[in-house]
Amino acid sequence: xxxxxxxxxxxxxxxxxxxxxxxxxxxxxxxxxxxxxxxxxxxxxxxxxxxxxxxxxxxxxxxxxxxxxxxxxxxxxxxxxxxxxxxxxxxxxxxxxxxxxxxxxxxxxxxxxxxxxxxxxxxxxxxxxxxxxxxxxxxxxxxxxxxxxxxxxxxxxxxxxxxxxxxxxxxxxxxxxxxxxxxxxxxxxxxxxxxxxxxxxxxxxxxxxxxxxxxxxxxxxxxxxxxxxxxxxxxxxxxxxxxxxxxxxxxxxxxxxxxxxxxxxxxxxxxxxxx
Amino acid sequence: xxxxxxxxxxxxxxxxxxxxxxxxxxxxxxxxxxxxxxxxxxxxxxxxxxxxxxxxxxxxxxxxxxxxxxxxxxxxxxxxxxxxxxxxxxxxxxxxxxxxxxxxxxxxxxxxxxxxxxxxxxxxxxxxxxxxxxxxxxxxxxxxxxxxxxxxxxxxxxxxxxxxxxxxxxxxxxxxxxxxxxxxxxxxxxxxxxxxxxxxxxxxxxxxxxxxxxxxxxxxxxxxxxxxxxxxxxxxxxxxxxxxxxxxxxxxxxxxxxxxxxxxxxxxxxxxxxxxxxxxxxxxxxxxxxxxxxxxxxxxxxxxxxxxxxxxxxxxxxxxxxxxxxxxxxxxxxxxxxxxxxxxxxxxxxxxxxxxxxxxxxxxxxxxxxxxxxxxxxxxxxxxxxxxxxxxxxxxxxxxxxxxxxxxxxxxxxxxxxxxxxxxxxxxxxxxxxxxxxxxxxxxxxxxxxxxxxxxxxxxxxxxxxxxxxxxxxxxxxxxxxxxxxxxxxxxxxxxxxxxxxxxxxxxxxxxxxxxxxxxxxxxxxxxxxxxxxxxxxxxxxxxxxxxxxxxxxxxxxxxxxxxxxxxxxxxxxxxxxxxxxxxxxxxxxxxxxxxxxxxxxxxxxxxxxxxxxxxxxxxxx
Numbered sequence: 072x073x074x075x076x077x078x079x080x081x082x083x084x085x086x087x088x089x090x091x092x093x094x095x096x097x098x099x100x101x102x103x104x105x106x107x108x109x110x111x112x113x114x115x116x117x118x119x120x121x122x123x124x125x126x127x128x129x130x131x132x133x134x135x136x137x138x139x140x141x142x143x144x145x146x147x148x149x150x151x152x153x154x155x156x157x158x159x160x161x162x163x164x165x166x167x168x169x170x171x172x173x174x175x176x177x178x179x180x181x182x183x184x185x186x187x188x189x190x191x192x193x194x195x196x197x198x199x200x201x202x203x204x205x206x207x208x209x210x211x212x213x214x215x216x217x218x219x220x221x222x223x224x225x226x227x228x229x230x231x232x233x234x235x236x237x238x239x240x241x242x243x244x245x246x247x248x249x250x251x252x253x254x255x256x257x258x259x260x261x262x263x264x265x266x267x268x269x270x271x272x273x274x275x276x277x278x279x280x281x282x283x284x285x286x287x288x289x290x291x292x293x294x295x296x297x298x299x300x301x302x303x304x305x306x307x308x309x310x311x312x313x314x315x316x317x318x319x320x321x322x323x324x325x326x327x328x329x330x331x332x333x334x335x336x337x338x339x340x341x342x343x344x345x346x
Numbered sequence: 347x348x349x350x351x352x353x354x355x356x357x358x359x360x361x362x363x364x365x366x367x368x369x370x371x372x373x374x375x376x377x378x379x380x381x382x383x384x385x386x387x388x389x390x391x392x393x394x395x396x397x398x399x400x401x402x403x404x405x406x407x408x409x410x411x412x413x414x415x416x417x418x419x420x421x422x423x424x425x426x427x428x429x430x431x432x433x434x435x436x437x438x439x440x441x442x443x444x445x446x447x448x449x450x451x452x453x454x455x456x457x458x459x460x461x462x463x464x465x466x467x468x469x470x471x472x473x474x475x476x477x478x479x480x481x482x483x484x485x486x487x488x489x490x491x492x493x494x495x496x497x498x499x500x501x502x503x504x505x506x507x508x509x510x511x512x513x514x515x516x517x518x519x520x521x522x523x524x525x526x527x528x529x530x531x532x533x534x535x536x537x538x539x540x541x542x543x544x545x546x547x548x549x550x551x552x553x554x555x556x557x558x559x560x561x562x563x564x565x566x567x568x569x570x571x572x573x574x575x576x577x578x579x580x581x582x583x584x585x586x587x588x589x590x591x592x593x594x595x596x597x598x599x600x601x602x603x604x605x606x607x608x609x610x611x612x613x614x615x616x617x618x619x620x621x622x623x624x625x626x627x628x629x630x631x632x633x634x635x636x637x638x639x640x641x642x643x644x645x646x647x648x649x650x651x652x653x654x655x656x657x658x659x660x661x662x663x664x665x666x667x668x669x670x671x672x673x674x675x676x677x678x679x680x681x682x683x684x685x686x687x688x689x690x691x692x693x694x695x696x697x698x699x700x701x702x703x704x705x706x707x708x709x710x711x712x713x714x715x716x717x718x719x720x721x722x723x724x725x726x727x728x729x730x731x732x733x734x735x736x737x738x739x740x741x742x743x744x745x746x747x748x749x750x751x752x753x754x755x756x757x758x759x760x761x762x763x764x765x766x767x768x769x770x771x772x773x774x775x776x777x778x779x780x781x782x783x784x785x786x787x788x789x790x791x792x793x794x795x796x797x798x799x800x801x802x803x804x805x806x807x808x809x810x811x812x813x814x815x816x817x818x819x820x821x822x823x824x825x826x827x828x829x830x831x832x833x834x835x836x837x838x839x840x841x842x843x844x845x846x847x848x849x850x851x852x853x854x855x856x857x858x859x860x861x862x863x864x865x866x867x868x869x870x871x872x873x874x875x876x877x878x879x880x881x882x883x884x885x886x887x888x889x890x891x892x893x894x895x896x897x898x899x900x901x902x903x904x905x906x907x908x909x910x911x912x913x914x915x916x917x918x919x920x921x922x923x924x925x926x927x928x929x930x931x932x933x934x935x936x937x938x939x940x941x942x943x944x945x946x947x948x949x950x951x952x953x954x955x956x957x958x959x960x961x962x963x964x965x966x967x968x
Contacts, residue, residue, distance in 0.1 A: 106662075107807075108807045108808070108809065111807040112807055113709070113710050113711065114709045114710045114711040114712075114713070115708065115709040115710065116709055117663075117706050117707060117709060118662065118663055118706065118709075119807075121662060121663050121665075121706075122662060125662075135808045135809075138805070138807075138808055139807045139808055141805060142804075142805035142806070142807050143807075145803050145804060145805055146804065148803070149803060149804065150709075150714065151714060151715060151716045151717055152707070152715065152717075171817065177805075181803075181805055184803055185803065188803055217819060217820075217821055218818070218819070218820055218821070220821075221820050221821050221826060221830075224830050225829065225830060228829070228830045228831065228833055228834060229833065231833075231834040232833035232834045232836075232837050235834055235837040235838060235841070236837055239837070239841045239844075240841075254834075257834075258834065261830065261831075261834070265830055268821050269821075271821070272819070272821045272822070275819070
């Protein structure tokens with residue numbers, strides 16, 4: 072580098088530019104956020120909801136703001152001013168918190184509580200709470216985060232590289248044998264985990280998580296007509312159900328819930344957005 | 347004393363709130379006592395709850411002593427906003443004209459309609475018919491619709507609309523004034539106020555008038571196309587009560603009547619269609635293809651431009667659609683109560699515009715606002731929708747001490763001032779004393795309407811932890827994928843390169859050791875200046891190596907006279923074999939006799955070796 076000062080300066084500048092672009096975040100509207108928090112603490116949940124929804128409309132995405140929005144909806148759900156879908160909206164806000172900060176245990180516990188509450192409400196309404204499992208592929212890929220899959224694939228790549236080096240360059244037969252085994256398993260790991268990373272990325276790029284924020288969301292066909300009861304294996308989507316939006320068309324969204332795929336009205340969903 | 351009264355009120359409120367929406371059917375007679383031969387009108391109104399089928403198939407049960415004309419059906423659509431949800435209901439108004447010559451009391455009805463799969467009727471009514479001329483005479487006003495049996499109101503002379511002598515027409519009311527008639531017989535006219543663009547929630551007053559030129563008429567049916575983008579509020583309960591008025595259009599006498607007066611509140615922005623209003627004219631001068639249907643006329647389709655109020659300056663808590671000019675007042679009573687008891691807050695919102703159906707409430711811990719009961723009166727005020735809505739809240743207080751209740755405040759957009767305003771009503775303080783028996787639950791609050799359903803689900807709001815950058819997705823970076831595959835590929839590439847280099851070296855080594863290659867190399871080393879013996883030896887060596895490489899023939903050990911046969915036997919063409927022998931002879935001669943350079947021999951050797959190279963290699967001789 073000493074002999075190429077221009078190149079060194081260029082590289083340092085590029086790294087600095089990339090780092091600053093990566094870590095740049097929009098400034099938080101501190102005043103509005105603090106006002107919403109105070110309103111929430113004083114029990115003024117309607118004003119707090121209005122404040123947080125306005126911030127969401129402006130594109131602000133922050134796990135703590137989503138958490139406080141969930142708290143506001145839960146307060147309203149527990150009050151005489153409760154609106155249909157409040158628990159679903161609280162679940163959506165908590166899902167958003169967890170999406171932005173997956174290790175938020177308080178949000179996770181609160182989400183479990185909201186889901187239990189919805190299940191109890193369904194039971195009181197003599198509606199059966201349905202528990203669905205995601206598709207096997209999504210469940211496997213969803214077991215770990217996208218970055219973890221990538222890390223595992225990188226580990227596989229490293230092992231495969233070491234194995235190849237040993238296999239091809241070592242003079243001792245034991246080392247060469249060990250290198251061959253290492254290269255085989257490292258290559259398999261690289262392929263599998265690389266595929267999982269690519270699938271997770273594809274899912275993130277081409278689908279969007281959403282939560283049902285209506286007491287029940289009716290399945291529709293592609294033309295928007297309600298599907299008759301019993302037409303599918305599942306009944307109507309319950310409040311708080313986490314779905315994946317595959318595509319949207321006008322006022323309808325094609326969603327995947329467990330093994331079922333059909334259309335629902337967009338107004339009955341809240342899509343969880345990442346910046 | 348307050349608590350029991352409030353408890354009863356709460357219970358009633360709970361019952362009212364819990365009652366499901368039901369179909370409403372009612373009937374009335376325009377007069378309960380009439381003279382024999384005098385017509386009377388029976389009006390049945392029916393509305394179905396939101397989401398149910400529209401009322402249909404009206405039916406009226408009558409004794410034979412009554413003659414009936416009709417029914418005439420008018421469809422109505424009502425839109426309500428409740429709890430943020432839009433509810434639509436459909437209703438009908440059905441009219442029958444009755445007349446009897448039989449003096450006495452007649453049972454009229456029941457009149458009924460089909461609501462879904464069941465028939466719902468109004469209670470029967472009683473019509474008393476007395477002898478003609480026994481009822482006191484009152485000055486009769488020409489009513490609308492004109493009596494079927496007496497269109498000129500009491501058997502008087504027909505209106506002097508078409509007398510030979512032109513009558514001096516009264517001055518045309520301004521709302522009925524039209525410069526030109528779009529149709530020579532009859533037409534409908536729709537007016538809108540204001541005429542410019544609107545903001546979401548700003549009421550638009552729409553009035554429809556009917557004009558006829560060929561004498562008196564009545565309107566059989568009025569129907570309006572659906573207006574899903576508007577909240578429709580009728581401003582005239584029964585516009586058909588208006589009478590026909592004589593107007594002058596372009597110097598010609600016409601009759602006109604107002605058909606409907608409606609406030610339309612836009613629910614969204616964009617260019618919204620007002621739809622069409624269609625009415626059927628009936629009268630002697632209004633011929634129709636289908637006499638039962640009447641002469642149909644429609645208003646032209648219109649659109650209005652609706653925008654959202656500006657984002658700039660929008661106050662917190664503003665709800666899209668709150669547009670108008672409002673005043674808010676509130677009364678709180680009592681001001682002193684015990685913990686667990688309730689007080690009432692009566693908030694009155696009045697003014698013009700789209701009065702909101704609910705108010706934002708000043709929530710705080712220990713103060714629970716129950717669902718309000720709402721009383722309202724909406725009517726046109728100076729050509730605009732206005733009136734009041736009174737919200738009566740029951741507020742339960744579970745905290746002791748001097749409590750500041752805060753204020754009711756409603757942000758709204760004032761279209762006249764083109765600015766946001768906030769209507770505020772301070773609620774003041776109340777004094778809350780300890781409960782009579784703290785161990786007992788608060789009286790009167792055993793099961794209030796909408797009591798907290800999930801008290802255990804309560805999250806404490808978080809203080810913000812500062813900006814949080816979005817989670818990094820390393821898989822989005824191309825270098826991540828490159829980093830995955832590059833190391834093993836580099837190793838494989840390096841190994842392949844190593845193998846390639848080894849093979850190339852081996853090939854070079856083989857080439858060096860190959861007799862054919864060596865022969866060619868020795869031939870290549872010769873120059874044009876090389877001397878004859880040297881050239882001849884090199885050519886002979888190259889030929890012998892070539893023959894051994896290509897034909898597997900060790901030619902050096904074969905007698906020259908047998909060589910031709912041996913070459914042919916090994917597959918060489920005869921000409922080639924002969925040429926090789928000739929060249930070998932020439933080389934021998936040149937080696938012994940002519941020491942000068944021999945480039946022609948080198949050229950011939952190259953040609954023959956090229957031909958030899960074309961031959962298929964033979965098995966090497968042992």
